[in-house]
Amino acid sequence: MNDMLKLRNEIDEVDKKLKELFEYRMDLVLKIAEYKKKNGIPVYDPAREEEKLSQLKNSLADKKNADAVVELFSQIMAISRRAQYAAINSADDLGFTAVDEFEAGDDTVIAYYGETGSFTEQAMLEYFDGKGKGIPMGTFEEVMEALKNNKADYGVLPIENSSTGTLSDIFDLLAEYDNYIIGEHVVAINHILWGLPDAELSDIKRVYSHRQGLLQCSNFLKKYPHWELVEGGSTAGAAKKVSMENDITQAAIASRRAGETYGLKILKPSIHNEEHNQTRFIIISNKRNYIRNAKRISICFVLPHKSGALYHMLSHFIHNNINLTKIESRPIKGQAFRYRFFIDFEGSLEDLEVKNALLSIKKEALEMKILGSYVPVPNSN
CATH class of the missing domain: 3.40.190.10 (Periplasmic binding protein-like II)
Structure with missing residues (x-):
């Protein structure tokens, strides 16, 4: 027992020194952030990090610790990057504008999928309180095109069903078109x-x-x-x-x-599988606006094809104490076995933590798009 206590005391001493060295390292990291900000140098330098990890791995006296050392310093570098992003990104703009509400009048044109009498038309009528002029569209893409070509002010599309899951076609279109989610509505489906x-x-x-x-x-x-x-x-x-x-x-x-x-x-009557069958619909616009009290955000991004890329990307949410509500992946057209990730999470585009996470992801992902910010329907995911 005395030997165990002695060894633990020695570990405590080592940990104390590690803590002091870590704090000293983070001070240096923030000084580097100031220099990068002043000189327009990007925070993320993957070549530098790979070189550093390789040097650490090759300099080890005991090679069996190589993987552990790479993991340890990869985490330290990730923590350092997030600290630099926080120092640099504090006042950056995400490119979206807050509005008090989305109004629909008699002249408002709303494109929706399906014919008269469809569930999507029902979602449109309920969301806009029966206001506006609905125009039916034969395909999901036609709704997107109507917004793109300014033939409609808003669009309404189904995106998820409680029994059959998400409509993958909609995810692909959201990534492809310069249209944005501004709201959602849930309809009870009685087939x-x-x-x-x-x-x-x-x-x-x-x-x-x-x-x-x-x-x-x-x-x-x-x-x-x-x-x-x-x-x-x-x-x-x-x-x-x-x-x-x-x-x-x-x-x-x-x-x-x-x-x-x-x-x-x-x-x-009522031939659907699930008793409580519901479909979630999204309301979209070609303008980068969001309701001021919106508390859900949807994004998508593409990652470098390397080990740990998704793990490190998700760490930006963890570090900023952001709660994810959904994550899905979709294959990228024309790129075999490459995927785009779609994520929903809680928060406001006005929150500093959200800005920090999104701007950090934008700088480390191959591409990133904010799909929209909206007020979620209670208990919707």
């Missing part, structure tokens, strides 16, 4: 099987719906393996198709509003 007024369930041979509609009703559809399932367009578009083609063997999975709009008959 109904609709047919022509004279149709019965036994008449049906083909069912139309959006891919998400078919997925969210998969358990019900498995009971009818002889039915042909056809993906295409929105759920409301499927209801419109069944109505226009006037074929008694065809049915559509769509909302109550869509079925009633196109004069169809309920063949089977």
Whole structure:
């Protein structure tokens, strides 16, 4: 026991010296930050860090500690970079403007995915309190294009369902287009099987719906393996198709509003898998604005293809005490096995900690985009 106490005392002495040396090192780090700021030198110098780690690794007397030393000094360098970013970035602008509210009047044009009667139209009407002029779009990309070409003031798109997860196409479009999330809205989804007024369930041979509609009703559809399932367009578009083609063997999975709009008959109500089926919709704009009390931020970034890149990027959130609510990855078009990361987190673009984290990520990632800041719907992720 005495030997153990002696060894622990020696470790305590070593730790005391390490602490003193660490504090001295951080003082030097901040002096270097001042020099970099004055002379316009970037904080992150990956070549210098790799050279330093290589020197430390090669100078070790006991090579079995090589990996541990590289890990230790990688962390010290990451801590040093964050301290320099905090010293340099304190007053930097993220390029977004705070507004008190987003208004919609009679002349406001809102592009939404789907036909009249779609769940997306419902989200639009509820979010904007029935104001504005909605224009239906046949694809997600058409909504983005309408904003890009100033043919619409706002856009509304589905982005996530409680049972089937995220709509990956939307993530890709958010990264590609210069449009931004300004709000979100959640709609309770009640899928109904609709047919022509004279149709019965036994008449049906083909069912139309959006891919998400078919997925969210998969358990019900498995009971009818002889039915042909056809993906295409929105759920409301499927209801419109069944109505226009006037074929008694065809049915559509769509909302109550869509079925009633196109004069169809309920063949089977509430056929979705999950009892509490909900879809989250995003409201987008081509302007870099956000509501002043917004407390959620979405971003995406691309990382260097090397070990520990994501770990070090996420450390900027940890260091600034920021809570992540979602992280997903999507393959980058035209780049095999390369990925773009999408992250949602809590905070305001006006918070110094958020500014520090975002500007740090921007300088270390290959590319980074703030997708928007918005007021989250309670309990949405």
